[in-house]
Amino acid sequence: MPIRPSRHQRDLRQSLSQDLRRTTEGQRLARAQMREHLRDHLDELRTRARRGGTQEVVWDRLARATPRTQREVARIVDAAIEVADRDGLDGLSMRRLASSLGTGTTSLYRYVLSKEELLTLMVDAVNAPDLKTAPSGDWRATFTTLARDHRRQLLAHPWLVAEIASRPAIGPNTLRAADEILGVAIGMGLDPTTAGSVVATLLRFVRGAAADELAELDATRRTGMTQDQWRETIAPYVRGVIESGRFPSFTSVVMSADPTDDEQFEFGLARLLDGFERLTATGG
Amino acid sequence: MPIRPSRHQRDLRQSLSQDLRRTTEGQRLARAQMREHLRDHLDELRTRARRGGTQEVVWDRLARATPRTQREVARIVDAAIEVADRDGLDGLSMRRLASSLGTGTTSLYRYVLSKEELLTLMVDAVNAPDLKTAPSGDWRATFTTLARDHRRQLLAHPWLVAEIASRPAIGPNTLRAADEILGVAIGMGLDPTTAGSVVATLLRFVRGAAADELAELDATRRTGMTQDQWRETIAPYVRGVIESGRFPSFTSVVMSADPTDDEQFEFGLARLLDGFERLTATGG
DNA sequence: TCGGAAGTGGGAACACTGTACCCGGTTCGG
DNA sequence: CCGAACCGGGTACAGTGTTCCCACTTCCGA
Numbered sequence: 001m002p003i004r005p006s007r008h009q010r011d012l013r014q015s016l017s018q019d020l021r022r023t024t025e026g027q028r029l030a031r032a033q034m035r036e037h038l039r040d041h042l043d044e045l046r047t048r049a050r051r052g053g054t055q056e057v058v059w060d061r062l063a064r065a066t067p068r069t070q071r072e073v074a075r076i077v078d079a080a081i082e083v084a085d086r087d088g089l090d091g092l093s094m095r096r097l098a099s100s101l102g103t104g105t106t107s108l109y110r111y112v113l114s115k116e117e118l119l120t121l122m123v124d125a126v127n128a129p130d131l132k133t134a135p136s137g138d139w140r141a142t143f144t145t146l147a148r149d150h151r152r153q154l155l156a157h158p159w160l161v162a163e164i165a166s167r168p169a170i171g172p173n174t175l176r177a178a179d180e181i182l183g184v185a186i187g188m189g190l191d192p193t194t195a196g197s198v199v200a201t202l203l204r205f206v207r208g209a210a211a212d213e214l215a216e217l218d219a220t221r222r223t224g225m226t227q228d229q230w231r232e233t234i235a236p237y238v239r240g241v242i243e244s245g246r247f248p249s250f251t252s253v254v255m256s257a258d259p260t261d262d263e264q265f266e267f268g269l270a271r272l273l274d275g276f277e278r279l280t281a282t283g284g
Numbered sequence: 285m286p287i288r289p290s291r292h293q294r295d296l297r298q299s300l301s302q303d304l305r306r307t308t309e310g311q312r313l314a315r316a317q318m319r320e321h322l323r324d325h326l327d328e329l330r331t332r333a334r335r336g337g338t339q340e341v342v343w344d345r346l347a348r349a350t351p352r353t354q355r356e357v358a359r360i361v362d363a364a365i366e367v368a369d370r371d372g373l374d375g376l377s378m379r380r381l382a383s384s385l386g387t388g389t390t391s392l393y394r395y396v397l398s399k400e401e402l403l404t405l406m407v408d409a410v411n412a413p414d415l416k417t418a419p420s421g422d423w424r425a426t427f428t429t430l431a432r433d434h435r436r437q438l439l440a441h442p443w444l445v446a447e448i449a450s451r452p453a454i455g456p457n458t459l460r461a462a463d464e465i466l467g468v469a470i471g472m473g474l475d476p477t478t479a480g481s482v483v484a485t486l487l488r489f490v491r492g493a494a495a496d497e498l499a500e501l502d503a504t505r506r507t508g509m510t511q512d513q514w515r516e517t518i519a520p521y522v523r524g525v526i527e528s529g530r531f532p533s534f535t536s537v538v539m540s541a542d543p544t545d546d547e548q549f550e551f552g553l554a555r556l557l558d559g560f561e562r563l564t565a566t567g568g
Numbered sequence: 569t570c571g572g573a574a575g576t577g578g579g580a581a582c583a584c585t586g587t588a589c590c591c592g593g594t595t596c597g598g
Numbered sequence: 599c600c601g602a603a604c605c606g607g608g609t610a611c612a613g614t615g616t617t618c619c620c621a622c623t624t625c626c627g628a
Contacts, residue, residue: 208488
């Protein structure tokens, strides 16, 4: 999310007013050029990317593409998500994806610049907390259901957390969601900057939690074990650690009642929202 | 961190007392067997892993290995970390690693079961927030410097966040750190369970924040652009988004003063600690 | 001192990956 | 009806993790 759109923002804001007029014409020109031969355009993008020059953002290209192309891309992305959900990220190869679509492998490259780009599209397609079911008016309740929804989303697509972590989320879906959440934060009476920080903090916590919860699950899938086999595997080691007596605090925590993932998530979320509450209580 | 050691803990605790005696003899036996031919042992582990059976945990094997082997493994892991820091995770291949060590590629497999295992070792080697510089007595101050240290660590090794996310962190280094932090939480007067949740929440936030901060940086490295080139690339797109007028809250946040990464991190951390403070104020 | 076993290093080969290059077929506007 | 634009995909290449195997060193007991 560009909730933290970094320091170049100032420059952007400056150049914004000047460039605002010229943009539409420029876009029309680009569209004409592209329609001429879309195929070569993709190739050109590829070579330019290889040379390390400035590129075009995926979503701009897609927005200008023909409806058929857009549908095709959506179909590819959906299939890719399905494969990744079932077999994990390692199981998602272009050949597998193609065969699951019943097409040739290299045909995919007519619609997608690279696997990298495909992943970017996958992330945006799936990373969109849905606000419409959230209660309105009470920001605390809204944030709570929102955090729960996002967590559910991340757990439903085990590959998602790792991929989100390594690419700036500025896709249209993500943006729409970010806008809605920011609206809630602003509705708390916070100034925009603080609102941005609040939302960023909330999302960071949720993603961190989901990552933790997925770790064990991921390890089992990777090694091909069942959950039980894996536990059996680490049991002697953990036992040894506890026996050693070198980790008293750790031991006492392990030996105490163990909260479920749900409970621990709710605990952390509640603490975080407690922290936010102070902002509205003391500030403006 | 096994701060969330999941539901099988109960069973573990039960079997603990029974098995406690037998363990040392069992270990001595295993050691004798292993010394006989360590090479075959590694091969056996490999095939057993392929068949999907129960394995041995890496750290147990290493603890029993000869000092020379331990040194060699450490050398490999260090080199791997260096390569990953410089060229990213994608740039870390076994061949590259070997050539950076001046050895043959397949020689590495004498010391490391697989690349997977190597990554696990790398994570544990580097993921250890250091508590010794932290002030004692004041938990809030301790947590603050601790969070800052961990964030610094994660940013210093850009590949670390993604890898932590997908493997349960139960290495000795990680355990030692976890134990120390848990000690601080218990020192707040919290019961072990709550202490565990508090620490988990804190670490989750830090990792989430680091992931966010690294996203842009990662994207540039992956595409081979400079930071400026990348910004130039997305600028028109962001401009278009703002122009569209469909994201008013988002726009107002982007247009407002932009906090630095540091400021935003400190903000979130402060809110989280505010939330923790309530625990000590109201509870026991 | 010597012979054999245990331990070490690494080359060749395999099955797989992402994707550049190119050619034959299809569709459609003039 | 024909040419141009578009679409699908086979072949090939460089690079990956890993296995199998063999030559070499080191060391220990007789």
